Structures are given as C-alpha cells and as structure tokens.
Amino acid sequence: MNKIVLEHYPAGKLPKELRGDLPADALVTLTVEPETERLTPLSLDQLRDIARRPTSPHGDFDILAEIQASQAEHGALGVSMEEAVTRIRQLRDEWDS
Numbered sequence: 001m002n003k004i005v006l007e008h009y010p011a012g013k014l015p016k017e018l019r020g021d022l023p024a025d026a027l028v029t030l031t032v033e034p035e036t037e038r039l040t041p042l043s044l045d046q047l048r049d050i051a052r053r054p055t056s057p058h059g060d061f062d063i064l065a066e067i068q069a070s071q072a073e074h075g076a077l078g079v080s081m082e083e084a085v086t087r088i089r090q091l092r093d094e095w096d097s
Helices: 044-052 060-072 081-096
Strands: 004-010 025-033
Touching: 025 044, 044 060, 060 081
Parallel strands: none
Antiparallel strands: 004 025
C-alpha cells in the first residue's frame, strides 16, 4: 500500500477546502493513502455450514471455490486459501469430536 506522510507542511500550501480555519502559517502533518475496501469474510456460521457438507471427490477445492465465489460477490477475498483450509479443517475436527 502506498502512503505519503509530509510532516511540518505549511497549511498555506493546502487548498482552502482542506485548510479550513487553520492559519496559513500553521504547520500540519499531511497523510495521503488510498482507501481500501474492508474485507467481508464469511461468518463462522457460514463456514460451519460449508464444513458440514460431505467432501466431494475433489476434496477441499470445491469448498474453497465456493468460499472464493462468495467473497467475490463482496468485491474482495476475505481469507487466503491456506486460511480457509485451516478454518474448514478446524470446524470438521470440532464436529468429529
């Protein structure tokens, strides 16, 4: 992620809409960074529902594809493949005990 931080920046160089009521000779810290979407991971209940399903001949790959498709609807992936596999295995272990 790119982030720009300018310390001791003269407020007088800022556009009026950003400067507001600050005096022109005030010094400010200016931070500029891109906005990022908050990831929306699957809920624990959703993961439990997926983990309860019987394993397909393709193993965890079908489940992971479903998780990724669900997350794509929200514009971002909520978990990495490794994280998803770990979560699913932990949930299955809970139900097996």
